[in-house]
Amino acid sequence: MVADHHATAIEADSTNWADKHYLLVDDFVGIRILLRESLRNLGARHIDQAASGGEAMKLLAKTRYDVVLCDYNLGEGKNGQQVLEETRVRNLTAPSSVWLMVSAEKSVESVMGAAEHQPDAYLIKPITEGVLLTRLNRVWHKKQVFREIDQACLEKDYLRAAKLCDAQIETNKLHELDLLRMKANLLLKSGEPDKARAIYEKVLQDRDYSWARAGLGKIRMNNGEHEAARQIFQGVIVENRYYIDAYDQMAVAYQLMGQHEEACGVLEKAARLSPNSVPRQRNLGQAALRVGNIGMAEKAFRKCVAIGEFSVMKTPDAYLGLARVCGLKNEAKEALQWLLLAQREFPPEQIGLRAKITEGMVHHETGDYRRARKCGDELEAMLEENPDRPDKAICMELATLLFAVGVKDAPAGLLCYVVKNNHDNQVVQDEVQKIFDKARMGEEGTSLINASRKEASDLMNKGVLLWKTDKLNEAVSWMRSAREKLPNNLRILFNSAQIIISFLQQRGYHAELAAEAGEVLLYVDQIAPGQQRFAQLMEQLKQMTPAAEPTPPEKAAVQESVAMVTTKPPKSVRTRAG
Known part of the structure; x- marks a missing residue:
């Protein structure tokens, strides 16, 4: 421990803070002045300031900052979590940059919401100059250890990144555990689960770390051992109820086993612990809608719209989900209002087809079969005009609607296309079979699925045969x-x-x-x-x-x-x- 303190002191003395570029983000000018003076006392010369999330994004788009100190609550517009989220998505900071989240907020949901986007540190106000220097220096040194590794990850060169972890472990025993965690994750991405398992098991021999056990759970799940994986994630949650990733992974395990009610329940618990994640609220809404829990779906989608207003993760899903919810509640007028809002918020190429599908479903669910059939005819015409097919989920939604309004050939073709693109995915094929069954085409659907699977397999196998010969x-x-x-x-x-x-x-x-x-x-x-x-x-x-x-x-x-x-x-x- 004495050696660690000595190392930190040497690092503090050797770090040149004068030439680095800083961004201070806080809606209170007084706080920005205090932080600016603290940085100037460290020798900092290049300090920019932003009073709002929107202003911060403009500056981040223009300048590669070495250090960002960002408050969590920024008044109107984006909050600090959303600024960090968008910065990560758009890669607006370098792998070596330091991001310090600053807040007076101590609530679990605020801290966990920010932590999910991985700031380098979370500082609680008030912040003294000594605390700032200590945390800044500690984080800066760690970032330099991971600098080349993070750059390789950005380039999606995961095997090289894993090798760089080994090189750093040799010279940085202080960060050995973090490097092992990073290496195991990279090996999973690189298709080396046995090597990743060896790391997790070695780490667990010394201490019971949640991330190592969760890693073993992911390996089990990738191997198709869904129940074994679920039990591991359940155990992680029992030991550490705030380990959010375990909830998300356990929900996936339940879904892969077809236990959608249980998956919905797990997502609900995760959303209560960390409610400010747009993707999690969306997933909860969709899971609840799937099992017919309309009240839970509505609550999740409304929350998703609210927290997504200024988020880079904002998608049409919550708006379309609310339209579906209103349709199921026989509130056609409000459903169509949500559809209009979605069409105003998102460009036609992103929302057009899905909005028309949802409109048809709303009309069908509220008993307006004439308008539902009209939507079906329009969608069938769109399919004839455009040979490109949408993604799997949209194809299946569209097929469900077209079957419901009495169209047969077009939806069958869509489902065959889905099977051909997933000819070795039994879960997808089972979902397709259920749609055929609901349309009272069970036997015909089974024949079409088998023929589609064979066609895709033959197509691939001929190319492989040409290669092998x-x-x-x-x-x-x-x-x-x-x-x-x-x-x-x-x-x-x-x-x-x-x-x-x-x-x-x-x-x-x-x-x-x-x-x-x-x-x-x-x-x-x-x-x-x-x-x-x-x-x-x-x-x-x-x-x-x-x-x-x-x-x-x-x-x-x-x-x-x-x-x-x-x-x-x-x-x-x-x-x-x-």
Whole structure:
């Protein structure tokens, strides 16, 4: 312990605070003056100030600050949690930047709400100059330890980040536990669950850390051991009722087991502990709506709208959810008002199709079958005009509505498209079967699901066969065509990227093909983050660098081979969410 204090003192003496850029965010000018003078006493010269969340965002968009001191309560507009949230989402600060959340608030919900977005420290007012220097220095030094690791994470190079953790552990025993936690998380993202498990188990031998047990739970859940995972998360909560991530993970485990009532109950408890999370309130509202708990759904969606007003996480889901709630309560007028509000708040490309689906559902639920059928006809026409299909959840909502209003072929086609894009996902296929069953098409639906699953499997297997038989040109082209047909099929996307990487390894590096593989992988990470193959393929792609300049005959042969698979392909990856 004495050695730690000595190390901190040395770090304090060696840190140059004069050249760093600071941002102070507080709606009280007196507090900003006090903090400014404290920083000036440390030698700080470059200090900017913001009196509101909106003003802070403008400054953060223009300047890369080294240190941000942000109050939690900022009056009208964004609060400090929402400023931090948006800064993280938009990557407006560098990995080495320090974010200190400052507040007079001591309530659990305020502290936990801010903590979920991971400020580097949470300071309770009043703040003395000594406390500020001590916390600032401690956090600054820790950030430098993680600087290269965080940068590698931003670049989604998780395997390199894990290796950097090992290097830092050798020289920074003070932060060994945090580095081990980071490394285990990176190994999970990199598709190395056995190595991550070894770290968690080693840590637990010394002390019972909630994060290590929760990590073992995630590994169990990824292996399909949903009940075992649920029990682990339950145990974490018993020992630490404020470990919010365990609630969220346990809810997922329940959902994967089809126990939606239980999942809803867990989310409700989490939302009571930390009520200011827009995604959690949205998830609670949707879970409650699914099990028919209209009162809970309404409460969650209304809370979601309120806390989302100034949040970067604001989405149409709560507005559309409230419209559905009002429809189920037979309050058609208020339901349509929520739909109009949603259409004013969000752009047509984000809300148009979903608003029309919800409108049709509201009319159907309130007994206005003529207007419901009219919405169905309009949606059917929209599908005919636009060959691109929306994401899985919207396809299933749309199919449910179209079946309800008497349309048969279009919704069946939508559900077949969903199955083809999820041909190895039994949970999705079961949900599709339930929609067919509700439409009194059970047997026909089963046949369509089986045929769709086979079609997708055959499509993928032919590309893999071409690859395995060393017909790389044909394999790359075939998989590109497969991506066009099934743009959200994860196995087809991964295999397509793998085949392109094999082509580059065997035929020589080519920037255009490498960029295509990278685009495919980043799209996978966008629609389904945390996939195990993602980090491994990204690592392979990044390790390949152009070889030494080949001789003219060799160069011509490579270019001829590459030209066969890079001649103006159709857009290889959709940009919509899947």
